[in-house]
Amino acid sequence: METAIRKGKTPFHANHIFPFGLSQSGYFSSSESEALVAYGDTLYGLQNGLISPENAEEAMFVMELNSDETATLYAVKLWQKFLFAMTTSNGF
Template identity: 35%
Template sequence: MAKPNRADLLSRAYHDPKNYPYGFSRSGDFSISEAKALSQYGSLINALLSGSLQPENDDDASFIAVASGQKEPANVTEKAWVKYMARIGRPRTGSIYGKRTNVDDADDDDSSIDDDDDLPLADDD
């Protein structure tokens, strides 16, 4: 496989079908500008962080520094990437009721108790 270059990565839109199957803009997690920045620069940032592309300029080095936590995000793209990483790394919430289903006890289904005996009867005299 050929080594990717910067121009190819910038022309390729970034998608994350596992975490955002309908895209970044339809998720509700990102603003319009953040979704555009992730789509445009996500492939480049991902290649820089994985090591398949070496940083060529100060912007590339800044992406790496922000992603590693050495620097605060300064522009929309860096802020969007930090937000994206926080969203995909968050723990999944479980049900407050747990996974176990409720099982009725045998004592609750005792048919020998007749509730009709407790009702008052009306006199028709």
């Protein structure tokens, strides 16, 4: 994923939701899984206000994520896909 969004401080695996890993969940392609592992920690922090945007793309991520309009950023589309998969996976 080519982006100005910073990579997460730790790899994002969401093992509590997808115990066999993001790539084995059946929801994500290989490249989507790799992007979530690399950037998911940051995307989670931006969504929940745990970290503040440090650049224009991160600010746009927060704005688009909280908007009813169709997302244009790949990171927003991927994170929305993750959120949907999380709510429809077994156990939730």
